[in-house]
Amino acid sequence: MSEISRILVIGALGQIGSELTPALRQRYGADNVVAADIREAKGTPLAEDGPYEICDVTDRTRIDRLITGYKIDCIANMAALLSAVGEKVPQKCWEVNINGLVNTLEAAREHELKQVFCPSSIAVFGPNTPRDSTPQETVLEPTTMYGVTKVSGELLCHYYHLRFGVDARGLRYPGIISSETLPGGGTTDYAVEIFYKAIEDGHYDCFVREDTMLPMMYMPDCIKATMDLLAAPREKLMHRSNYNVAAISFTAGELAAEITKHLPEFTIDYKPDERQAYADSWPRTIDDRIAREEWGWTPAYDLAAMTKDMLEVLTKRQAAGALYAG
Template sequence: MNILITGAAGFVGMHLSKRLLDLNYHIVGFDNINDYYEVKLKRDRLDIITRYSNFTFYEADLADQKAVNDCFQNENIDVVINLAAQPGVRYSLENPQAYINSNILGFTNILEACRHNEIKHLIYASSSSVYGANVKMPFSTSDAVDHPVSIYAATKKSNELMAHTYSHLFGVPTTGLRFFTVYGPYGRPDMAYYSFTKKIIDGETIKIFNNGDMERDFTYIDDIVEGIVRLIDQPPKPNNDWDRVNPDPSSSYAPYKVYNIGNNKPVRLMDFINTLEKHLGIEANKEFLPMQPGDVQATFADIDDLNKATGFKPTTSIDEGLKKFVDWYRQYYQINTDKKPTVITR
């Protein structure tokens, strides 16, 4: 099977590519290696997967329709896993055009290529951000998500609507995955846990928004990858019981499905920071600030439908996951591990 993974030099893309390469799939990677965050990290991720003989790479932008079409025509793609996107809630307030180009125009090019190349299954990254102003917990895919609070979230909601349209009109089997705060080695430097780690080690003050009164369904990268792998050979089928009078937003009469993929165990931000301090052996200098525009107070994934469909169940605790991340961070950035840190006990 030939699997196209867009965003292959990204955090999730690299880990997923490596897992599938180890399983002897032929992986076609596609990434524009932009400079939204440090390019060296992306190149280092890419170096890990380009060592495999069953990996082919295209350095190009999804907004380039010709590059996308050439890739599909050259590689005889069977399954597409679209992870390429312009990420980040706060950056979407500064540069909304970047989100339109990547997340809307780029995704349109993917959908068109899937339509014209008889793709067996399109899996694409959505986000827990689509729940926006919702407060009912846990977030369920059967809930309406009509009130996004950032441009980023609006583009991800748009992806789900666009995917349904192609499932309806052209029979393209599409599965959307709403990721919940993914973390781990080789993660994104713009994510809070990553920047917290750097600032704590450097002795800088970390900014904690909403005065620390936040919860996140932090999900370790290996658990995310496991969930995606289990879905590859399960393209959605039309739901014959779908009720047009009381429509379920997560399924359809068309071959369309949306799942949450998260840890199903929200963690208080301050507990998360305490655990990070414990593994770093350093107590952070903290500045407490109000809620930022585009943020939400809590996320909590209902993953029952994904569990029923695939048996997916996260296994990595915050304590274990953060230890692995801190160990990787010290090694990757060559932090002096001989220096005895302040011991933090909780």
């Protein structure tokens, strides 16, 4: 089948969608990538650099209209409620993450789209999963509603491929660290907040313990992984909807120490809250050999390179009086 050419990104205003959409527009052409979200985006680059539409992922009729109107052949479904938010409203988390995904898969089946992309997460793992070098195939018994939706989502994508031939692809993203859009309420948000607070206040109250180690990835690697999987030849993909992808694993203490190399006055206190339990149920490190073998995944950023880049970007923005402008 020929390559995808017209993409609908639902959840485009989020932490990942807001950087994935411009990257897709650069590769596939600005007019060929429709950004959509449940929120207004007037005046933002996403709304000005290409088509922008309001779309609730739970509204199937709206998705159908956008597919027909824009001759869409691929949906990237980035709309979701993440772990910490999802645990506050678990029923809503199921509705958006699962009913929304079923809508995109059904739309892909009926309109014979070439591809659907829907991210999974390290939240598919749970306390019974090996936490070090977590394998691709392992125990998936999450203890958060978010994790339950992500396991179910992987299975749904797999089912739609087997049963209906829908080319549904997905990655188990680790915690994503980025400087453009603030994260939307996940457990790994501390690894982003710490940079803003280090620059703004010289101090951060961290909501997980110092020894908490989780798998993380810098946004340029997240975008690269996503674009590479979207462009991978269909016949090479055996796992398709649930690839482990690893980049960097570090403890909260190691991240703070790395920041201190650049900002020696920086201080941190550890005040674990309910998110500690979610973090404790997730892996420390990930085995991503399958992604490397099947479609050539390799990350570029380690802890030192990511920290240096984050601090440079945010320091420049603060000097321009727009630390939170992203």
